[in-house]
Amino acid sequence: MKFTLKKRERNTSARRGTLVTPHGVIETPIFMPVGTHAAMKAMTPTQVRETGAQIILSNTYHLHLRPGEDLVAKAGGLHAFMAWDGPILTDSGGFQVFSLPNKRITDDGAYFRHEITGEEIFLDPARAMAIQEALGADIIMAFDECIPYPCDRKYAAISTRKTLRWAELCKKAHTRKDQALFGIVQGSVFEDLRALCAKELVQMDFPGYAIGGVSVGEGLELLKRVVEYTAPFLPDDKPRYLMGVGLPEDILESVERGIDMFDCVIPTRYARSATLFTNRGRIRLTNRKYRRDFYPVDPNCSCYTCRNFTRAYLHHLFNANEVLSAILSSIHNVHFYLNMMAEIRRAIEEERFSEYKRTFLDSYLKGK
Ligand SMILES: C=CCOC(=O)Nc1nc2cc3[nH]c(NC)nc3cc2c(=O)[nH]1
Numbered sequence: 001m002k003f004t005l006k007k008r009e010r011n012t013s014a015r016r017g018t019l020v021t022p023h024g025v026i027e028t029p030i031f032m033p034v035g036t037h038a039a040m041k042a043m044t045p046t047q048v049r050e051t052g053a054q055i056i057l058s059n060t061y062h063l064h065l066r067p068g069e070d071l072v073a074k075a076g077g078l079h080a081f082m083a084w085d086g087p088i089l090t091d092s093g094g095f096q097v098f099s100l101p102n103k104r105i106t107d108d109g110a111y112f113r114h115e116i117t118g119e120e121i122f123l124d125p126a127r128a129m130a131i132q133e134a135l136g137a138d139i140i141m142a143f144d145e146c147i148p149y150p151c152d153r154k155y156a157a158i159s160t161r162k163t164l165r166w167a168e169l170c171k172k173a174h175t176r177k178d179q180a181l182f183g184i185v186q187g188s189v190f191e192d193l194r195a196l197c198a199k200e201l202v203q204m205d206f207p208g209y210a211i212g213g214v215s216v217g218e219g220l221e222l223l224k225r226v227v228e229y230t231a232p233f234l235p236d237d238k239p240r241y242l243m244g245v246g247l248p249e250d251i252l253e254s255v256e257r258g259i260d261m262f263d264c265v266i267p268t269r270y271a272r273s274a275t276l277f278t279n280r281g282r283i284r285l286t287n288r289k290y291r292r293d294f295y296p297v298d299p300n301c302s303c304y305t306c307r308n309f310t311r312a313y314l315h316h317l318f319n320a321n322e323v324l325s326a327i328l329s330s331i332h333n334v335h336f337y338l339n340m341m342a343e344i345r346r347a348i349e350e351e352r353f354s355e356y357k358r359t360f361l362d363s364y365l366k367g368k
């Protein structure tokens, strides 16, 4: 996998790059829609492609539980199984489980109790590598502990050292050369732990680095600070992935501070609960005020949904509990995110990212 920096912004740390993977080229900064169970919810691969998505995410933990990585491998791997011929990244998905009470973390790994069957699953570096290698994603993530927020410094220090030890074990266990293994920086909100973790991971020399342990309830101010003091320790010529981020405003602030890759369930999850993104903020389509509103969701949007349907129609679909409501809303929200990323890339190329961010947020946050 090869990352090339194409442009650095003069007055911010925003950067424009190209990431070449075995399944295609990714233009960064990029947003990666999340397809947890090897599927983008309510969208076909063709529809996902049409939104401008270049790379999608799937979750190791969930696919290990069902249908199991051996079955996916027998199907020819994730790309064949889900008919997505673009790049795929697998993260743990254990994050959701990490945040659940029913898990036990030891020095060697983590025990997750399956919320449905109650069956206990043990994940450790070697197993996490074996599962992701069988699934066949282009980018796989080191097995780490996502430190919850808040947490005391002592716990964060011990956990961060463990994540570093696990990163070493992942590197040893990872054999497939056509897969890129990214290291994950932990350290909670403690600047010195973040610096120490980043420096030691860089010493291990990964093809890319993620900043983990964020978007765990710390809020935008702390997120900005963590990114601000962690990103500079990461190599300029390697991709930087901020896990689980986020809302449009979180993404803009993090691009400004040097992040290249993002993932979040927000666009797809909000779509299914009728919350849609527009360049004047979010709208709740089940609200009665859209009953007779014959405008598109976002008059400036060029997606299939905005070109063919009105807010009144989507309001009706949600009221009638039609499956089509989830499909059309997901197409719009994912398109909205990917369109924003395309505008960000152009703004960086034309050295006007700060102005783009200000204009976008003025309209988006104040509904101007
Ligand atoms: C197979 C193992 C691969 O391990 C991982 O993927 N680890 C990992 N995933 C995360 C996912 C997150 N989502 C959010 N917010 C929605 N924050 C996240 C933070 C992490 C994290 O610190 N680590």
Ligand SMILES: [Zn+2]
Residues within 6 Å of the ligand: 297, 298, 301, 302, 303, 304, 305, 306, 307, 331, 332, 335
């Ligand atoms: Zn649209």
